[in-house]
Amino acid sequence: MGKQEKIVSMFNDIAGTYDVANRILSMGIDKSWRNKACNKTFELYGKNNIDKIVDVACGTGDMILFWKQVASENKIDLKNIIGIDPSVGMMEVGKKKLPDVEFIEAFATQMPLESESADIVSISYGIRNVVERQEAFHEFARVLKKDGLVVINEFTKNKKEKLLDHVTDFYMNKILPTLGGLISKNKEAYTYLPNSIDEFLTTENLCKELKVAGLEPIHVKAFSMNISTLIIAKKL
Numbered sequence: 001m002g003k004q005e006k007i008v009s010m011f012n013d014i015a016g017t018y019d020v021a022n023r024i025l026s027m028g029i030d031k032s033w034r035n036k037a038c039n040k041t042f043e044l045y046g047k048n049n050i051d052k053i054v055d056v057a058c059g060t061g062d063m064i065l066f067w068k069q070v071a072s073e074n075k076i077d078l079k080n081i082i083g084i085d086p087s088v089g090m091m092e093v094g095k096k097k098l099p100d101v102e103f104i105e106a107f108a109t110q111m112p113l114e115s116e117s118a119d120i121v122s123i124s125y126g127i128r129n130v131v132e133r134q135e136a137f138h139e140f141a142r143v144l145k146k147d148g149l150v151v152i153n154e155f156t157k158n159k160k161e162k163l164l165d166h167v168t169d170f171y172m173n174k175i176l177p178t179l180g181g182l183i184s185k186n187k188e189a190y191t192y193l194p195n196s197i198d199e200f201l202t203t204e205n206l207c208k209e210l211k212v213a214g215l216e217p218i219h220v221k222a223f224s225m226n227i228s229t230l231i232i233a234k235k236l
Contacts, residue, residue: 004086004107004131011059011087011129017185024144025123033228034063038070040219041120041151041232049077054118054143056108056136057126058083061068061094063153067122084111108136120144122151128201131190144235150215151233154220156203188220203229 001009032140050071055063064083071078083103085091091103106112108123108130123130130136140150169171206216206229215233 002131005140007131008086008129009127013089015078016089016093028207029224030125030228031066032094035070035123036151036221036223036230037124037151037230038066039074040221040230041075041122041149042070042074044219044232044234045149046120047119048075049079051079052118053078053081053120053122054113056084056111056121056123056140056193057129058089058103059083059090061091061098061124063092063124064098065073067120072209082113084108085176090217101196105147109139111139111143115236116145118143118145118148120149120151122153124151124153125155127152127154127206127229133173134209134212137209139213139215141215141235146235148235150210150231150233150235152206152229152233153232154201154206154229155227156201156206203231206231217219 002160050122053067054059058064064081066183067079082100083091083094083096083101084106086105088105091105092102094101104112108126109132110218121144123140127133127136133160136233137150144150149182164229203220203222207220209229210233214236216236217231217233219232
């Protein structure tokens with residue numbers, strides 16, 4: 001079993017408790033990060049009619065809920081939203097929450113979607129689970145219309161400069177695996193999560209990799225003591 005397949009099987013394992021664990025572990029604050037990402041994206045895209053949003057590594061459909069809700073609050077006519085994920089277990093949970101949404105089992109690097117068909121491609125807290133990240137960015141660029149946007153929410157590695165950075169680090173590496181393990185009965189999965197924020201997952205590196213794929217970062221912002229970073233890039 002390759003690294004990518006191992007990650008998928010781990011997510012299949014924790015699918016049932018994933019939503020609860022997420023809310024507890026982020027102390028509910030991931031809701032605010034997701035909300036801000038959707039609002040900023042719609043503001044930058046500047047259109048009231050959107051044909052298609054593709055949410056990659058959609059998991060249980062958390063981000064899809066936010067896209068739908070924020071579109072409706074902003075009176076944006078969102079015609080179609082698709083969830084893509086290689087974990088069937090996670091998507092089964094998503095289908096119960098969002099029976100009207102199409103979920104497709106696929107990897108980020110090979111999406112069965114037409115070229116230049118999506119207005120927005122988003123990936124929230126999932127790019128760290130994509131082993132072939134550069135290939136995924138090329139695939140996002142292929143699927144996007146010209147001037148379409150890629151939206152990335154992710155935990156990124158930052159230099160530990162302040163006391164708070166060390167507090168964050170302690171939480172991610174010590175408290176998160178124990179708590180997540182208790183909720184999901186799978187400590188290995190939650191030990192993997194902080195470890196998966198690999199040394200290359202810096203804001204600077206992600207921006208470089210996006211540019212290589214023809215995606216120009218137009219908005220970069222860190223939230224909550226630099227725990228989470230939002231990057232929005234435009235297809236040139």
